[in-house]
Amino acid sequence: MNVAGDWYNELGSHMRMTTDPLGGIIGTYVSATGHSAGPYALVGRYETTTRPGYGTVLGWTVAWHNDRSDAESVTSWNGMYLDDGGDERIYATWLLTTVATETNAWECTTVGQDTFTRQVPELDQAALHIRLGTLSEPADHPADTTAMPTR
């Protein structure tokens, strides 16, 4: 196996990678979180030399600008592809940099880690948002007069 194909991370994001024999990666990335909507192009590289017992190193980048939205940010992941007897994983560290003025440049880059597997997440979008805290409490129903302030 190699890194080509579909991958899902712990946030519920989905990426699809196509590889070439010279170490090139192209594909698409759909993030389940952040200021993003729909698929974005990804481009990367992987190390083509393989060694028994070792992983494959790779890196890829997404600029969060597509025909639907522009977050004015870029994420680059660097990490390792491992295939433990068919249990495939990519462990990657990412840097997300968002546009900023020079004064605020000190806070423009966030670092984090993602683990990608071949496992399609079972959570639906609403459950994901609730887990990630991106949905607020439901508003009072307009017909529920007990919740309205009295004058």
Ligand SMILES: O=C(O)CCCC[C@@H]1SC[C@@H]2NC(=O)N[C@@H]21
């Ligand atoms: O909010 C943005 O500026 C664009 C979306 C960023 C999504 C980040 S990239 C690292 C982490 N892994 C994901 O799958 N999504 C978030």
